[in-house]
Amino acid sequence: TQLLEQSPQFLSIQEGENLTVYCNSSSVFSSLQWYRQEPGEGPVLLVTVVTGGEVKKLKRLTFQFGDARKDSSLHITAAQPGDTGLYLCAGQYNFNKFYFGSGTKLNVKP
Amino acid sequence: NAGVTQTPKFQVLKTGQSMTLQCAQDMNHEYMSWYRQDPGMGLRLIHYSVGAGITDQGEVPNGYNVSRSTTEDFPLRLLSAAPSQTSVYFCASSYRGSGNTIYFGEGSWLTVV
Numbered sequence: 001t002q003l004l005e006q007s008p009q010f011l012s013i014q015e016g017e018n019l020t021v022y023c024n025s026s027s028v029f030s031s032l033q034w035y036r037q038e039p040g041e042g043p044v045l046l047v048t049v050v051t052g053g054e055v056k057k058l059k060r061l062t063f064q065f066g067d068a069r070k071d072s073s074l075h076i077t078a079a080q081p082g083d084t085g086l087y088l089c090a091g092q093y094n095f096n097k098f099y100f101g102s103g104t105k106l107n108v109k110p
Numbered sequence: 111n112a113g114v115t116q117t118p119k120f121q122v123l124k125t126g127q128s129m130t131l132q133c134a135q136d137m138n139h140e141y142m143s144w145y146r147q148d149p150g151m152g153l154r155l156i157h158y159s160v161g162a163g164i165t166d167q168g169e170v171p172n173g174y175n176v177s178r179s180t181t182e183d184f185p186l187r188l189l190s191a192a193p194s195q196t197s198v199y200f201c202a203s204s205y206r207g208s209g210n211t212i213y214f215g216e217g218s219w220l221t222v223v
Contacts, residue, residue: 004152006152009150033211033212035212040216040217041216041217042114042200042202042214042215042216042217043153043200043212043214044214045211045212048210048211088152088153090153090212097155097158097168098143098155098212099155099169100145100152100153100154100155101152102150102151102152103152
């Protein structure tokens with residue numbers, strides 16, 4: 001059983017479309033992070049959210065942390081082929097452990 | 111900047127063999143961890159360490175041992191390899207604290223036949 005559930009698992013869209021990826025849990029986290037991973041490489045941090053209700057923007061990416069700090073969403077506006085990759089959320093638990101979701105594999109077609 | 115360095119990159123083992131995956135970081139991070147990544151399962155925590163001489167189990171520790179004799183190094187030992195341990199392994203490090211970035215190595219692809 002995954003502590004963090006991500007949805008959808010797979011997403012294939014056309015360039016220019018918008019999309020939202022969700023990360024849900026029944027546990028409360030001290031922070032939640034989003035990573036992007038390309039084939040053959042390790043995950044790379046996109047953003048960290050710490051406060052319940054927090055919204056962060058990174059160019060065309062918008063990240064939101066739920067009020068209760070149990071869930072998060074990643075919204076991409078006008079997706080581009082360069083956004084293609086595996087998106088992972090990670091919840092920080094008890095300062096010493098990070099638990100990862102199962103990932104959302106995004107493919108943006110030109 | 112080396113960051114987190116893992117070796118080997120690829121390894122094929124026979125069932126029952128043992129081996130060690132090496133991990134080193136040069137960022138003086140207190141926290142180091144090992145994950146395995148399987149299709150559809152995301153990253154699962156195997157073992158972690160909050161400092162030299164201190165280790166603890168993660169979600170899937172069975173079949174693996176770790177030690178942390180120095181701040182820089184955190185090797186992962188497979189005691190008796192099984193086909194179920196075929197996976198991609200990532201070593202990671204971070205400063206201990208809230209909301210800190212996890213830095214990952216490039217991964218080690220292990221196949222057990």
